[in-house]
Amino acid sequence: MANVQQQYSYPDARGYFGPYGGVFVAETLIPALEELRGAFETYRNDAAFLAEFENELKHYAGRPSPICHARRLSEKLGGAQILLKREDLNHTGAHKVNNCIGQALLARRMGKPRVIAETGAGQHGVATATVAARHGFECVVYMGTEDMARQAANVYRMKLLGATVVPVASGSRTLKDALNEAMRDWVTNVSNTFYILGTVAGPHPYPMMVRDFQTVIGKECLTQMPEAFGRQPDMVIACVGGGSNAIGIFYPYIPCENVRLVGVEAAGEGIGTGRHSAPLTANAKAGVLHGNRTCLMQDENGQVIETHSISAGLDYPGVGPEHAWLKDSGRAEYVAVTDTEALDAFHALCHFEGIIPALESSHALAQAMKVAPTLPRDRLLLVCLSGRGDKDMHTVAERSGIQF
Ligand SMILES: *Cc1c(COP(=O)(O)O)cnc(C)c1O
Numbered sequence: 001m002a003n004v005q006q007q008y009s010y011p012d013a014r015g016y017f018g019p020y021g022g023v024f025v026a027e028t029l030i031p032a033l034e035e036l037r038g039a040f041e042t043y044r045n046d047a048a049f050l051a052e053f054e055n056e057l058k059h060y061a062g063r064p065s066p067i068c069h070a071r072r073l074s075e076k077l078g079g080a081q082i083l084l085k086r087e088d089l090n091h092t093g094a095h096k097v098n099n100c101i102g103q104a105l106l107a108r109r110m111g112k113p114r115v116i117a118e119t120g121a122g123q124h125g126v127a128t129a130t131v132a133a134r135h136g137f138e139c140v141v142y143m144g145t146e147d148m149a150r151q152a153a154n155v156y157r158m159k160l161l162g163a164t165v166v167p168v169a170s171g172s173r174t175l176k177d178a179l180n181e182a183m184r185d186w187v188t189n190v191s192n193t194f195y196i197l198g199t200v201a202g203p204h205p206y207p208m209m210v211r212d213f214q215t216v217i218g219k220e221c222l223t224q225m226p227e228a229f230g231r232q233p234d235m236v237i238a239c240v241g242g243g244s245n246a247i248g249i250f251y252p253y254i255p256c257e258n259v260r261l262v263g264v265e266a267a268g269e270g271i272g273t274g275r276h277s278a279p280l281t282a283n284a285k286a287g288v289l290h291g292n293r294t295c296l297m298q299d300e301n302g303q304v305i306e307t308h309s310i311s312a313g314l315d316y317p318g319v320g321p322e323h324a325w326l327k328d329s330g331r332a333e334y335v336a337v338t339d340t341e342a343l344d345a346f347h348a349l350c351h352f353e354g355i356i357p358a359l360e361s362s363h364a365l366a367q368a369m370k371v372a373p374t375l376p377r378d379r380l381l382l383v384c385l386s387g388r389g390d391k392d393m394h395t396v397a398e399r400s401g402i403q404f
Pocket of ligand 1: 095096124199200239240244314358361387
């Protein structure tokens with residue numbers, strides 16, 4: 001694997017991470033993706049673009065996000081030290097805004113006055129509506145009717161921000177159906193519309209572009225860790241839905257051989273029950289979904305199967321193609337954490353540190369809490385705390401049998 005690390009330069013020119021990624025879309029979308037690829041290629045090296053991106057991250061989103069030592073929690077566990085990269089402190093409460101800011105700046109430079117997005121729990125929809133308001137774009141967000149019912153507060157937030165939320169009643173009426181509808185809109189309105197995709201999935205160049213915008217997370221860690229803790233961490237742990245917060249913190253660490261990279265999927269009710277959202281951990285076969293080839297939960301006929309997780313943000317049958325490649329190449333490891341373990345970690349962080357984490361982030365934390373007691377006290381576990389848990393109040397209360 002030394003090879004992969006030293007010369008890591010993925011994807012290739014056609015958007016492949018080993019056998020994963022690529023462009024599997026209707027012919028009508030090819031020109032739009034070419035236009036996007038060209039624009040990103042230009043602006044990723046443009047000093048004025050990068051300066052504006054940095055400025056927005058700093059003064060609008062509130063970066064850099066700090067790294068905070070979970071002192072009481074680590075003490076309680078009696079092993080390695082748990083450190084939290086606080087993406088929950090960003091404007092809109094999660095890492096998603098990093099990517100939305102980047103894509104919005106690109107949309108403006110490409111002269112597109114209208115942006116569209118898909119959303120599951122509503123976090124990406126809110127982040128998109130937020131940057132659309134900031135730039136004066138028309139904004140349309142596609143959301144499954146099942147998710148709209150579960151996440152009414154986020155639907156209202158998007159409306160307050162001036163977005164139109166379009167209900168999607170096809171299929172399972174959740175994220176994957178919303179993504180299909182957003183792609184359909186894009187085909188029809190490609191001349192004036194920019195599609196702000198929310199994770200490291202979709203056709204090339206999205207997995208690469210979203211990664212590059214999210215690497216701000218890991219780049220900050222590279223400087224913050226030596227400053228505050230004297231060295232780089234022994235392990236970096238992040239939850240994986242599509243995989244954007246994980247790749248954002250992993251990517252700058254890929255060349256650091258001594259840093260273990262651990263992605264945490266949602267085991268739901270347990271991998272053995274089939275009710276989970278953990279394609280990598282369950283060794284699912286490769287298949288094509290949403291414009292790319294990746295590791296995908298499917299039945300023997302290749303039909304995508306229903307997924308389950310207590311956290312809506314991890315409830316996705318596929319995974320970003322780069323994670324499938326990092327797993328095959330051995331550079332990153334993937335494990336899964338159940339709903340119950342994530343809930344326990346959620347309550348532990350509330351109780352010991354005064355931080356209410358997102359249920360997605362609680363999966364990464366649960367993994368850190370599992371391994372910390374098995375390691376010496378001088379080891380450093382860096383956890384990406386991808387978002388705050390305000391959105392999850394109802395889910396947690398319901399599970400605890402509390403009504404409000
Ligand atoms: C959306 C979301 C995730 C999952 O998305 P990734 O692309 O896998 O990062 C994780 N955490 C939070 C807080 C989210 O809102």
